[in-house]
Amino acid sequence: MNDRAYGLISKLERTHSLSLEEYEYLITSRTEDTARLLAEKAVSARKSIYGNTVYIRGLIEIGNVCKNDCFYCGIRRSNKNCQRYRLTADEILQCCCNGYQLGFRTFVLQGGEDDYFSDELLCNLISKIKSLYPQCAITLSLGEKSRESYKRLFDAGADRYLLRHETADSEHYSMLHPSSLTLESRMRCLYDLRDIGYQVGCGFMVGSPYQSAAHIAKDLKFIEEFKPDMCGVGPFIPHHDTPFASKAAGTLELTCFLLSIIRLIHPPVLLPSTTALGTIDPIGREKGILAGANVVMPNLSPGAVRKKYMLYDNKASDGAESAQCKDTLVRRMASIGYEVVCTRGDIIR
Numbered sequence: 001m002n003d004r005a006y007g008l009i010s011k012l013e014r015t016h017s018l019s020l021e022e023y024e025y026l027i028t029s030r031t032e033d034t035a036r037l038l039a040e041k042a043v044s045a046r047k048s049i050y051g052n053t054v055y056i057r058g059l060i061e062i063g064n065v066c067k068n069d070c071f072y073c074g075i076r077r078s079n080k081n082c083q084r085y086r087l088t089a090d091e092i093l094q095c096c097c098n099g100y101q102l103g104f105r106t107f108v109l110q111g112g113e114d115d116y117f118s119d120e121l122l123c124n125l126i127s128k129i130k131s132l133y134p135q136c137a138i139t140l141s142l143g144e145k146s147r148e149s150y151k152r153l154f155d156a157g158a159d160r161y162l163l164r165h166e167t168a169d170s171e172h173y174s175m176l177h178p179s180s181l182t183l184e185s186r187m188r189c190l191y192d193l194r195d196i197g198y199q200v201g202c203g204f205m206v207g208s209p210y211q212s213a214a215h216i217a218k219d220l221k222f223i224e225e226f227k228p229d230m231c232g233v234g235p236f237i238p239h240h241d242t243p244f245a246s247k248a249a250g251t252l253e254l255t256c257f258l259l260s261i262i263r264l265i266h267p268p269v270l271l272p273s274t275t276a277l278g279t280i281d282p283i284g285r286e287k288g289i290l291a292g293a294n295v296v297m298p299n300l301s302p303g304a305v306r307k308k309y310m311l312y313d314n315k316a317s318d319g320a321e322s323a324q325c326k327d328t329l330v331r332r333m334a335s336i337g338y339e340v341v342c343t344r345g346d347i348i349r
């Protein structure tokens with residue numbers, strides 16, 4: 001291994017910080033050896049906080065109607081081939097009930113940006129879930145909203161909010177989104193969420209179109225500075241009905257490399273081994289955990305709508321990706337030495 005890369009990995013482990021140029025160097029000079037060393041150090045950092053436990057969250061995809069037109073996303077407004085759906089409040093409550101019985105203690109409500117899910121509807125739903133399952137955490141992932149809306153949902157009982165920043169470079173941001181969406185607004189949302197009191201998650205796609213190592217270095221710097229409670233990082237995978245249909249997918253190798261770096265930047269971070277990772281490789285979830293991730297989010301949505309929440313081609317929703325197959329997931333995690341725990345799974349600082 002070259003001395004500089006070795007030195008940078010030690011520095012990252014010790015100080016949890018590198019310069020933009022150093023992050024970029026680590027990425028562009030990466031080899032199997034540097035990836036192995038980073039993963040070893042990431043796993044040891046995670047083990048010292050979380051032992052050999054993996055947290056699970058039940059993901060409920062509440063609807064795929066979206067007013068946005070992100071160039072990468074299969075549920076973008078302009079995709080006329082997407083079969084739209086919205087779950088009713090009762091259907092969502094039924095998912096929580098199923099999830100609770102299966103042992104889930106965090107429910108993640110994710111969906112497109114859809115005004116049908118008004119503050120009033122969401123607040124009623126959140127208070128209902130909280131009154132039925134007071135020991136469970138509620139995570140929302142419903143995109144950009146006003147500070148007032150975020151506050152109302154928080155006051156109704158929501159605990160966490162996932163909003164990937166997608167890229168920390170504004171020019172790159174404008175290559176992935178229409179001009180109505182800006183990095184400035186995304187950042188405003190993330191800081192509002194933090195300020196209101198949510199546990200906040202940011203994140204980005206690995207290998208998104210036009211992404212360079214310099215862009216990723218900026219993402220890492222942002223994570224270093226923002227210190228998110230959660231960080232969603234998965235490979236970009238093209239969807240055939242989007243402007244990025246013919247773009248290449250991100251790789252498992254670079255995603256795992258970055259998961260290890262992020263663990264070392266912010267050791268307590270809740271880091272999912274994403275569905276996208278499980279989609280590009282049959283044992284992608286396990287590989288993500290072995291690179292430093294500590295969360296998995298199997299799907300709790302009703303079977304009838306799972307195939308409709310197609311963010312990218314072939315998105316996995318069966319087997320270990322399905323909450324109903326939790327036993328399979330538990331076995332697979334046990335096979336690599338990890339124990340799935342049924343708790344709220346809060347960050348340990």
Ligand code: SAM
Nearest residue numbers: 072073111112113141142143164236237311312
């Ligand atoms: N509307 C909410 C939002 O924008 O945060 C939540 C749903 S959105 C579809 C969830 C995440 O899916 C996005 O943050 C994006 O990073 C990811 N995603 C969308 N299209 C993708 C693709 N083609 N490949 C991989 N991930 C994708």
